[in-house]
Amino acid sequence: MSLHGRASYRPDLAELARNQLAAARVAKRLSPADFAELLSTMLDWNVSPEALESWETTATPPGDVLVAAELIVRQSAPGLTDGEPRDALTQIVGDQFADLAGVYASRSEFQAKVSASELLDDAKDIRMSGLSLNLLCQSYSEARLRQIVEDGTTLKALFLKPYGHFIAEREHEEGYPEGRLSALTAMNLTILQERVVERLSPEAAQRIEFGVYDEPIRFNITLIDGQLCVAQPYLPQTRGVDSPTFLVRKRRVAGGLYPTFDQIFTTLWERREAE
Missing domain, CATH: 3.30.870.10 (Endonuclease Chain A)
Known part of the structure; x- marks a missing residue:
């Protein structure tokens, strides 16, 4: 089903991004503090646990944070993610097709x-x-x-x-x-x-x-x-x-x-x- 075929449909991209970030942390079984530290090692700036919790609940996470989180998740499942680009678009598809x-x-x-x-x-x-x-x-x-x-x-x-x-x-x-x-x-x-x-x-x-x-x-x-x-x-x-x-x-x-x-x-x- 095409999203363009429903003029009234407007995906909440900010909420999708928050869900994607929270799911990445849960998949790695890490606390906000540990996941923030792991993200910091992949970025050129420090991620605090407070900022991470905000991105998971109310604020919109930055794009580079989402990319870093996705790369972290991909590292944990070799073979099963090959050819499956699980990015923000995939998150939308996941919401449409129930995972x-x-x-x-x-x-x-x-x-x-x-x-x-x-x-x-x-x-x-x-x-x-x-x-x-x-x-x-x-x-x-x-x-x-x-x-x-x-x-x-x-x-x-x-x-x-x-x-x-x-x-x-x-x-x-x-x-x-x-x-x-x-x-x-x-x-x-x-x-x-x-x-x-x-x-x-x-x-x-x-x-x-x-x-x-x-x-x-x-x-x-x-x-x-x-x-x-x-x-x-x-x-x-x-x-x-x-x-x-x-x-x-x-x-x-x-x-x-x-x-x-x-x-x-x-x-x-x-x-x-x-x-």
């Missing part, structure tokens, strides 16, 4: 462009829910998963219950023989337990939690560091690998699509059955 950063015709198309390693290698907090979680258990190296957990990454993984009611329904809907998806999911659970958790140090093993749920499956969801979400709907009579995949990047402190998928995961996690 949707990419749409792919299928999961296989998404994985051809964004590998499991690009998604997970630098993650500090990973939360996943879906059916068999093949991205985690089949597409990502077991050795690398053990390494990032040993280094401090936390993981919560939620699988559709093998041999449960709703996985049987999904098998029927996708045209699989009875027990096919259950066997795959049970195998992935075994891989996670025996080849990952049981080979970790006792301290690191505490950073992995997983469980199952027996409810209608709506989405496959991967949440990374409170900023990035990969979400895929389960469609009637369509295999998961062939369903559209959405990349959501949290651009604002509040609102957007990210909190929606975060809430879906949280609700399922609270109702999980422990494995």
Whole structure:
């Protein structure tokens, strides 16, 4: 939809700039004082914490501050921002499209462009829910998963219950023989337990939690560091690998699509059955 086609539409550019600056600081998980110091190292003048707080709430941030903040954010996500100029224009698009950063015709198309390693290698907090979680258990190296957990990454993984009611329904809907998806999911659970958790140090093993749920499956969801979400709907009579995949990047402190998928995961996690 063209903004020029709506004569009455006037984007609040000052508010967009304030939101962009605040989102950049939140993405880096820094206090106003620490973020102001980081900005100062990239500019030819000193940025005070008081000025930063003003730019995030009431005043309009200078253009060079916005550029510096954007460069700082880009440094934290190599591979996932290539070819995506997340500037003030992108902020407007983000407001129009609720933080949707990419749409792919299928999961296989998404994985051809964004590998499991690009998604997970630098993650500090990973939360996943879906059916068999093949991205985690089949597409990502077991050795690398053990390494990032040993280094401090936390993981919560939620699988559709093998041999449960709703996985049987999904098998029927996708045209699989009875027990096919259950066997795959049970195998992935075994891989996670025996080849990952049981080979970790006792301290690191505490950073992995997983469980199952027996409810209608709506989405496959991967949440990374409170900023990035990969979400895929389960469609009637369509295999998961062939369903559209959405990349959501949290651009604002509040609102957007990210909190929606975060809430879906949280609700399922609270109702999980422990494995």
